[in-house]
Amino acid sequence: MKIHWYPGHIAKAERALKEQLKRVDVVLEVRDARIPLATYHPQMPSWVGGKARVLVINRMDMIAPRAREAWETWFEAQGETAYFTNAEHGQGVDAVADAVQNAGVQLNKRRFDRGMLPRPVRAVVMGFPNVGKSALINRLLGRRVVDSARRAGVTKSLRWIRISDEIELLDAPGVIPTRINNQENAIKLAICEDIGEAAYDNQVVAAAMVDLLQGLEAADETLISLSGFKSRYKLDAASSNGEDYLHEVAKDKYKGDVERTARQMLNDFRTGVLGQLTLELPPA
Numbered sequence: 001m002k003i004h005w006y007p008g009h010i011a012k013a014e015r016a017l018k019e020q021l022k023r024v025d026v027v028l029e030v031r032d033a034r035i036p037l038a039t040y041h042p043q044m045p046s047w048v049g050g051k052a053r054v055l056v057i058n059r060m061d062m063i064a065p066r067a068r069e070a071w072e073t074w075f076e077a078q079g080e081t082a083y084f085t086n087a088e089h090g091q092g093v094d095a096v097a098d099a100v101q102n103a104g105v106q107l108n109k110r111r112f113d114r115g116m117l118p119r120p121v122r123a124v125v126m127g128f129p130n131v132g133k134s135a136l137i138n139r140l141l142g143r144r145v146v147d148s149a150r151r152a153g154v155t156k157s158l159r160w161i162r163i164s165d166e167i168e169l170l171d172a173p174g175v176i177p178t179r180i181n182n183q184e185n186a187i188k189l190a191i192c193e194d195i196g197e198a199a200y201d202n203q204v205v206a207a208a209m210v211d212l213l214q215g216l217e218a219a220d221e222t223l224i225s226l227s228g229f230k231s232r233y234k235l236d237a238a239s240s241n242g243e244d245y246l247h248e249v250a251k252d253k254y255k256g257d258v259e260r261t262a263r264q265m266l267n268d269f270r271t272g273v274l275g276q277l278t279l280e281l282p283p284a
């Protein structure tokens with residue numbers, strides 16, 4: 001199965017964003033804590049260029065604390081500081097604002113050296129659809145002015161917002177590649193709904209999710225536990241592959257309706273009902 005994109009407005013938004021990026025000093029790169037690697041965009045370094053970058057790993061509440069620590073350690077080893085946030089409730093957002101402000105201090109030092117007057121640092125929030133960019137912007141603002149919605153692809157227009165005397169923020173749309181060649185990443189994005197306007201098969205995606213989770217639990221059960229999953233669906237997820245499992249659960253709980261089962265399972269994952277489940281672990 002291939003996941004297809006309908007990237008019309010996204011391509012347009014990408015062009016607009018590129019234009020706005022010319023006026024930006026700091027890029028806030030937002031990723032999804034459940035899939036910090038799949039929500040990395042290969043073009044990001046070229047977008048960031050010589051600007052400062054603040055790496056934000058959002059939805060930290062959705063993964064286990066130990067998984068988060070493992071990622072923190074991994075990013076540190078890569079020479080990166082990852083700021084973990086829960087943009088919905090605000091945890092970690094102050095540290096992000098401090099990092100942006102600090103980039104502004106550096107900027108104004110350079111301006112001062114060149115005999116220029118200080119000005120607010122200009123920042124932009126970037127990331128895949130639905131990773132929580134609007135929620136983060138709202139939190140940075142401390143009030144609700146940007147629409148934050150569950151559905152992907154909601155943010156469409158661009159505008160500057162003054163957050164403080166030191167920081168100006170661009171409300172930018174999620175940037176998604178018009179085509180993802182890596183199908184493994186595409187599946188992960190579909191599971192997390194970070195995919196934008198894509199057509200995909202719920203049954204294939206749900207089955208892939210079960211396979212993925214089983215593999216991760218087998219790799220390190222201290223970082224990911226499927227106990228919530230197993231108790232909710234009353235079946236031992238280790239008993240079969242994802243596709244068989246889906247059919248078994250459908251038979252057991254949903255009168256054989258596999259599509260409904262798949263949708264329910266994906267929804268349970270996305271709403272956190274199945275527990276704190278990451279879909280990626282730091283590479284060894």
Ligand SMILES: Nc1nc2c(ncn2[C@@H]2O[C@H](COP(=O)(O)OP(=O)(O)OP(=O)(O)O)[C@@H](O)[C@H]2O)c(=O)[nH]1
Pocket residue numbers: 058059060061062085086087088089127128129130131132133134135136147148149150151152153154155173174
């Ligand atoms: N649990 C949890 N949910 C979050 C978090 N951040 C955002 N959300 C929720 O995720 C959904 C998407 O958030 P948005 O802020 O709209 O995402 P976006 O990246 O702006 O989305 P687009 O406009 O589609 O690009 C909303 O339902 C938010 O409430 C978080 O840290 N934890």
